[in-house]
Amino acid sequence: RRIWKACVDASMKEFNKTYALLDVDIKHVIGESFYEDVINDVIEEARKIARESEGALIVEFDDMPPAMLLKSNKSTTYFARDLAAVKYRNENFNPDLFLYHIGTEQSLHMKQVFRTAQMLGWRREEDFVHLAHGLLRLKEGKMSTRLGRTVHLKDVLLEAEKRSLSLIEDQSLKEKRETATIVGVGAVKYSTLKVHYKRSVVFDWDEALALKGDSAPYLQYTAMRCRSVLRKGGSYTAFKSLSKEELAVVREMIRFKEVIEDAASNFSPNIVAAFAYRLARTYNLFYEKNKIVGNDQRMAITEATLILLSSALYLLTVSLPQKM
16 A cells, blocks of 8 residues: 555646646545545445345346446446545535536446436436547557657647747747747647547647648637737727728637537637637738738737637637737
8 A cells, every 4th residue: 555655646747747737736636545435335326226146246238238247256447436536526516517527438437327326315427427528649659658659748739839939030038948848738739629628639740830720820820810910019009890801800809708618518618719710810811912001900909809709819828928
């Protein structure tokens, strides 16, 4: 147990370094071992719906295979420990929803856990959502420990920062490094979040760090372009008749509320990412074809674009640099 505890402590120390790079703060970290002292109570409660089979304790369902609570040697299973976690979370946090972000290969297991929680009267089955995600792959193919084809997230983030330095001009070395961190980490986050969680992500350095196309640097650069335009000043008046390019930008902007509601109800940040990319692309076309500074209406469109683009990136936890 001493060795195990040392491994846990060393692992968490490294995990937290990576979370810090991602600007992620996790409030509660509760591992499987936490439930060791309470799992017997959960199993005893579950006996009212379970039965013994060849020395093991199982829960049966009408429409799927049975799940095992105790093995024949009386050791507990993932299923039992996941039930203990549901009970603990329900009693201590009482959440509106239980969201499980676990791979698609665990779909049957999660259905069994959710159904059992309902059978025990803890929660309704619809209170649980399994966000069954795909895999992260490299261009060379699926990651494989055996083939030596694995990538550590921390190394990816550090490499992203390093590569981002080449995108940055006209800054001191300190400013460059700060900007590179924002651009690099944003590129990694966005390249994952722009893909629906059910689909596998194929990570491509060139695509993730491109200044053109569906990438975080492209969106960050567009926001910086809006800021640059707005720094040149101008007052805003009521909208007059809109040109073709102006109308295209406004049409994208007015969808923002609908996009946020859709993304939230479907647990799909990729919907926000798609909106941000469409808005940036439409604004850049408008920027290229119109003189903006000195035109109140176009300055107003630019400010609104910056506000909505910044808001979308904020929801995706992608930060904006001071300049780029």
